[in-house]
Amino acid sequence: MEQVNVAIVGGGSTGLMAAYYLAKEGVRGIHVFESKYLGFGSTGRCAGGVRSSFASNVHVTLMRESIRNWLRLKEEVEGLEFIQDGYLWLLTTEELVELHRRLAAYQNSLGVPTRMLSAEEVGELVPLARSDVLAALYDPTAGKASPIKFVWAMRKKLMELGVNIHEYTFVRGIRASGGKARSLVVDESNEVRVDDHVLIAAGVWSKELSRDLGVEIPIKKDPHHLLVTDKYSPFLRPLVIHKESGSYVVQHETGSILVGAEFPVPEDDTSLRYGYLRKAVTIMSRYFPQILSAELLRVWVGYYEVTPDHHPIVDVLPGYENVLIATGFSGHGYMMAPIVGEEITSMMLDGRPKLAETNELRLERFDEGKLLKESAIFG
Amino acid sequence: MTKILCICEEVTLEEVERVVKEEGIKDMETLKRRLRLGMGPCGGRYCINTLLRLYPQLFGEPARNRSDVELKVPPSRPPTKPVYLYIFKEG
Ligand SMILES: Cc1cc2nc3c(=O)[nH]c(=O)nc-3n(C[C@H](O)[C@H](O)[C@H](O)COP(=O)(O)OP(=O)(O)OC[C@H]3O[C@@H](n4cnc5c(N)ncnc54)[C@H](O)[C@@H]3O)c2cc1C
């Protein structure tokens, strides 16, 4: 039987980052199992936005630390990009302006230097056409990181660090006895012995793997569309969100423009909706009519992995001391992966995470009804 | 002489051969994402077919009589041709 020390199930941002921080700590025998190609899940379909301007202590703190890691990763990993061009939240009602004034003060108190901009200042930062913007919240520490570049840069780096990556390898189940995972059943029936830890980082599919071990995790699939255009010369540096509708636009380093919109569809429905295209284009083109002359190349649907309180699950799987789980990141698991990967590493090596906030991401909060609160959950 | 495989994304045959060899890439899906080959405005109409013809040479396996799924030929995503975003604008 094949033997591994650490088995990571899932080759998305979470699994890749956990593999990276473990390898950096000198852990050997790390194996990543990905049922398709790396980035097949939500990671390869995301917008690549990175920010710490959230509305809960847990999110702000973890993301503040994650951005520190993004900056270091950029130095450590060839080909990985993180462009700190900021996030801009366009505010079109008095209530939103007031709410964001308070949010900025809250974020500042946690060390995130967000600030309010007047409509005029917004116009200096981005080529804004429409005048119903009353003010905006600006997060200068936020930025964008192309998920495609991330995946390939990490693949190469992990291989250099001696991590074993098994693509097109499906983990059918986890075999456990005496409160510990002992092996994985891979593809048809290959058994792989696990000597140390298993990490379930399988995105929305983590539910099936944990259910197999008798643990129900409360995550739902929440399909979201995204579109990408051809490449154009840079016209927009920050990622811009129209807060009232939740629509957003970002232009990546390559020149491609992505436009997202909130367009709710049933949990398992990944069909493409014309209504999404209409909504995304109609709203964002009011502010940036430039996008109308851009050519649409592709549209797709990916999942947000949503928990009842819109906060992730980062925990030891109850009843299994050597199985960890990290999922339920809503629309921000990509940006958070660098800190989550580092915390998973601490949990495996020292038995606990480095940050107190990570302890709040335990599964037991759902049983105890101690849900976390968040009000700014976009892109 | 440089041979361009993907005109849209300017990917050369040399580059394809290099990543297959050096990075252990064994399939077309991964290759597409690694080099952006097939992700340009033509949606891979030109380069994916060329790549299929080169399959045996690149991956050391035959491609004849095997399904797209087996060969991991990237599925094309809509739209089949680029369209201006203004056609979706309401009002
Ligand atoms: C349209 C859209 C826009 C988004 N925008 C952003 C954004 O701007 N910023 C941000 O931070 N986040 C964003 N997100 C959310 C983000 O994409 C996810 O939270 C994040 O990618 C989750 O990463 P993950 O590694 O946990 O899961 P995934 O990326 O889903 O990876 C899980 C992997 O596990 C594999 N897998 C599953 N089951 C098995 C099995 N049994 N055996 C082997 N492998 C298995 C899957 O194939 C998959 O590749 C967006 C999401 C969408 C859909």
Ligand code: FES
């Ligand atoms: S030639 Fe490769 S995408 Fe057009």
